[in-house]
Amino acid sequence: MALLQISEPGESPAPHQRRLAIGIDLGTTNSLVATVRNSIAVVLNDADGHPLLPSIVRYLADGSVQVGFAAEAQQARDAKNTIVSAKRFMGRGLKDVPYPENSPYDFVDAPGMVQIRTVAGVKSPVEVSAEILRTLRVRAEAALGISHGAASGEDGAGELYGAVITVPAYFDDAQRQATKDAAKLAGLNVMRLLNEPTAAAIAYGLDNAAEGIYAVFDLGGGTFDVSILKLSRGVFEVMATGGDSALGGDDFDHRLFCWVLERAKLAPLSDEDTRLMLSRARQVKEDLTNHVEARFNARLSTREIVDVVVNQQDFWDMSQTLVAKTLAPTRRALRDAGLAVADVKGVVMVGGATRMPHVQRAVGELFGQVPLNNLDPDKVVALGAAMQANALAGNRSSEEDWLLLDVVPLSLGIETMGGLVEKVIPRNSTLPVSRAQEFTTFKDGQTAMAIHVVQGERELVSDCRSLARFELRGIPPMAAGAARIRVTYQVDADGLMSVAAREATTGIEASVAVKPSYGLSDGEITRMLRDSFEHARDDVHLRALREQQVEGSRMVESVRAALAQDGDLLDAEERAAIDAAISALEKSMAGTDHRGIKVAIERANRATDAFAARRMDRSVKSVLAGRNIATI
Amino acid sequence: MNSPSDHFELFGLPRRFAVDLPALEKRYRDLQREVHPDRFSTAPVSEQRQSMEMATRVNEAYRTLKTPLLRVRYMLELEGGDVLAETNTAMPREFLMQQMGWREVLEEAAEARNAQRLDALDAQVGAELDATFADVEVALDARDGATSASLVRKLMFLDKLREEIGAAQERLEN
Numbered sequence: 001m002a003l004l005q006i007s008e009p010g011e012s013p014a015p016h017q018r019r020l021a022i023g024i025d026l027g028t029t030n031s032l033v034a035t036v037r038n039s040i041a042v043v044l045n046d047a048d049g050h051p052l053l054p055s056i057v058r059y060l061a062d063g064s065v066q067v068g069f070a071a072e073a074q075q076a077r078d079a080k081n082t083i084v085s086a087k088r089f090m091g092r093g094l095k096d097v098p099y100p101e102n103s104p105y106d107f108v109d110a111p112g113m114v115q116i117r118t119v120a121g122v123k124s125p126v127e128v129s130a131e132i133l134r135t136l137r138v139r140a141e142a143a144l145g146i147s148h149g150a151a152s153g154e155d156g157a158g159e160l161y162g163a164v165i166t167v168p169a170y171f172d173d174a175q176r177q178a179t180k181d182a183a184k185l186a187g188l189n190v191m192r193l194l195n196e197p198t199a200a201a202i203a204y205g206l207d208n209a210a211e212g213i214y215a216v217f218d219l220g221g222g223t224f225d226v227s228i229l230k231l232s233r234g235v236f237e238v239m240a241t242g243g244d245s246a247l248g249g250d251d252f253d254h255r256l257f258c259w260v261l262e263r264a265k266l267a268p269l270s271d272e273d274t275r276l277m278l279s280r281a282r283q284v285k286e287d288l289t290n291h292v293e294a295r296f297n298a299r300l301s302t303r304e305i306v307d308v309v310v311n312q313q314d315f316w317d318m319s320q321t322l323v324a325k326t327l328a329p330t331r332r333a334l335r336d337a338g339l340a341v342a343d344v345k346g347v348v349m350v351g352g353a354t355r356m357p358h359v360q361r362a363v364g365e366l367f368g369q370v371p372l373n374n375l376d377p378d379k380v381v382a383l384g385a386a387m388q389a390n391a392l393a394g395n396r397s398s399e400e401d402w403l404l405l406d407v408v409p410l411s412l413g414i415e416t417m418g419g420l421v422e423k424v425i426p427r428n429s430t431l432p433v434s435r436a437q438e439f440t441t442f443k444d445g446q447t448a449m450a451i452h453v454v455q456g457e458r459e460l461v462s463d464c465r466s467l468a469r470f471e472l473r474g475i476p477p478m479a480a481g482a483a484r485i486r487v488t489y490q491v492d493a494d495g496l497m498s499v500a501a502r503e504a505t506t507g508i509e510a511s512v513a514v515k516p517s518y519g520l521s522d523g524e525i526t527r528m529l530r531d532s533f534e535h536a537r538d539d540v541h542l543r544a545l546r547e548q549q550v551e552g553s554r555m556v557e558s559v560r561a562a563l564a565q566d567g568d569l570l571d572a573e574e575r576a577a578i579d580a581a582i583s584a585l586e587k588s589m590a591g592t593d594h595r596g597i598k599v600a601i602e603r604a605n606r607a608t609d610a611f612a613a614r615r616m617d618r619s620v621k622s623v624l625a626g627r628n629i630a631t632i
Numbered sequence: 633m634n635s636p637s638d639h640f641e642l643f644g645l646p647r648r649f650a651v652d653l654p655a656l657e658k659r660y661r662d663l664q665r666e667v668h669p670d671r672f673s674t675a676p677v678s679e680q681r682q683s684m685e686m687a688t689r690v691n692e693a694y695r696t697l698k699t700p701l702l703r704v705r706y707m708l709e710l711e712g713g714d715v716l717a718e719t720n721t722a723m724p725r726e727f728l729m730q731q732m733g734w735r736e737v738l739e740e741a742a743e744a745r746n747a748q749r750l751d752a753l754d755a756q757v758g759a760e761l762d763a764t765f766a767d768v769e770v771a772l773d774a775r776d777g778a779t780s781a782s783l784v785r786k787l788m789f790l791d792k793l794r795e796e797i798g799a800a801q802e803r804l805e806n
């Protein structure tokens with residue numbers, strides 16, 4: 001066994017024992033990985049010194065995969081097998097795909113989530129994202145001096161402890177779940193899903209010791225988020241968030257592409273030419289940020305030559321409606337926060353697409369102030385994620401003692417009679433949040449009840465996104481209206497929902513982890529995991545054993561720390577029961593049966609339940625006591 | 633040792649309608665610093681569960697105490713009163729007339745896309761809310777359950793109306 005490191009929660013481990021943690025910005029266009037070194041967050045570059053990894057994955061016939069620049073270079077030649085902007089398909093069905101007619105992919109309308117047929121087989125957007133995450137994991141491991149595959153390693157140092165992955169604040173439950181699945185597939189321990197604008201606020205706020213109300217305006221390649229935060233003495237409190245998870249720089253490219261198509265009067269394009277034209281459009285759009293005009297130039301496979309001059313004003317005119325689409329959610333977020341424009345101290349601009357002058361201008365006009373552009377809009381999200389990862393891994397020192405309070409972006413509701421939605425958890429509720437509702441039966445002898453959970457702001461179920469359906473069975477037959485079914489919805493700190501239901505008179509319980517209507521089944525995830533292991537020639541059993549051993553030593557370590565701190569809360573008998581569970585766990589960890597370790601961990605958890613509750617009460621009391629001392 | 637039994641106790645504040653908001657906010661942050669799940673990401677599952685429950689409770693208590701309407705309803709509940717009791721839901725006729733008048737204004741202004749009119753109505757209803765809160769404070773602190781309950785119902789009407797005005801304003805902007 002490893003030597004046990006005893007450190008109190010909240011206390012920073014000694015430098016050589018720092019846990020290695022990373023933050024990943026999994027972007028639509030570009031992805032990055034960062035970490036905290038000597039208390040400073042840094043982006044980790046690839047071997048050629050590039051910080052950004054284009055979020056592009058190419059599948060080859062021989063089963064190999066190219067990720068990043070190599071894939072980007074081939075996108076116009078092998079459009080069908082080179083997946084760009086896969087993030088736009090995460091947790092989405094075929095009907096949600098924007099302009100499928102201009103997309104070169106061979107979409108497969110799978111029941112959970114749209115999939116793409118490639119030469120290497122049918123791929124889910126989750127698998128595509130996992131390739132990007134895996135590439136970044138390997139990059140980080142190399143930079144941090146971790147040798148992967150040392151699966152038998154006994155000591156916990158030199159291991160990647162965990163990762164924080166960012167998601168657009170406006171991502172719904174299905175999109176978040178898909179991101180978490182992708183990280184799992186890439187072999188990452190996800191400590192937290194963090195909202196992109198919140199990550200940017202951390203990086204900005206900590207760097208500038210900012211206090212007050214700030215807005216973060218994040219327009220990336222495929223998503224738009226706006227968050228209003230209150231920064232006060234180390235607490236980052238999100239007051240409201242809004243956005244559009246299908247609006248970004250890609251849409252500006254598409255506008256320009258359509259405009260040029262019309263000008264040049266081209267015949268319908270092949271997939272390859274479409275991809276070529278779209279990437280030219282992106283280039284021209286970016287050129288127009290700093291130039292009054294730019295040349296749209298392309299040689300198509302039909303030997304046709306496209307040569308159109310675009311001036312800035314034309315581009316602004318054709319895309320003004322897209323800019324306007326960012327302003328409505330921004331106003332709504334302010335209103336939800338109960339704030340006026342004048343309350344906002346600064347507007348932090350994030351995301352490559354905020355470089356466009358007409359976006360800058362519109363935001364400046366709305367807020368009546370020049371937006372803040374003094375940080376790198378490409379890197380700030382990854383840097384904030386790394387800071388949060390460092391804190392969650394327990395590495396923070398006392399002067400880095402800050403806390404994040406985030407919100408649920410979209411209201412959660414359930415379907416009621418007539419296809420109407422009844423809101424249960426309103427948008428912008430601070431996480432974690434839970435609400436309970438009571439239902440009754442409407443027929444005599446009714447023994448089952450279906451509940452349909454949706455997410456969105458509209459009144460009709462058909463206008464909201466279906467999250468999950470579940471059924472409560474075994475209601476004891478009673479007269480209509482006699483049963484009392486209490487359904488509890490909980491949204492955790494990752495913004496993911498779970499539901500529990502119980503009938504009050506009989507205590508019958510049905511707990512369901514919500515499986516999104518748009519998502520992967522557990523079976524699919526297992527298959528993908530198996531495929532990816534085969535791919536990496538990894539040993540599934542060894543991997544599982546290793547995982548459980550790491551989990552087990554975390555458990556032992558933290559229980560020891562808790563006992564050292566609060567052992568006085570236990571009597572001798574209770575103490576003995578916990579000691580016994582811990583030594584049983586240690587014994588199982590010395591063996592090779594990963595299931596046995598898992599069981600021992602569960603037992604140890606149960607053995608420490610009451611202790612954990614008492615510790616929690618003690619810490620709440622300590623806050624109250626602190627007040628008394630200060631005021632007396 | 634028992635957990636604090638009600639929201640006021642959890643925040644170490646006296647059970648009164650007038651809440652010291654800066655103290656409430658400070659206590660909220662102090663509590664979340666101790667109990668939030670981010671503080672327990674390296675802890676065993678048993679502690680993570682406790683943290684999630686307590687952080688959820690702290691959020692709920694904060695929302696309730698911070699929001700005047702939720703706070704008065706909660707106080708009434710603590711007193712054993714029930715605002716939604718089916719009996720005695722009749723509102724004074726005068727108030728109902730005023731309500732109907734305001735709703736008419738709301739409909740007309742929304743139809744005519746008259747933002748100024750909406751803003752004026754919003755201010756008017758806001759003033760009425762403030763005045764009613766002042767009344768309910770007196771009734772609550774005097775432990776006059778019946779009067780409090782009827783005033784709280786009035787507040788709920790007004791709050792609903794204000795929400796609808798907000799929705800109409802939002803529709804105008806988009």
Ligand SMILES: Nc1ncnc2c1ncn2[C@@H]1O[C@H](COP(=O)(O)OP(=O)(O)O)[C@@H](O)[C@H]1O
Binds near residue numbers: 031221222377
């Ligand atoms: N100089 C620029 N002018 C206009 N748009 C730009 C510029 N630089 C980058 N972009 C756009 O920003 C988007 C990518 O932003 P990024 O923040 O990297 O997105 P994501 O986080 O979604 O990956 C792309 O649409 C890209 O074309």
Ligand SMILES: [Mg+2]
Binds near residue numbers: 027221
């Ligand atoms: Mg981004």
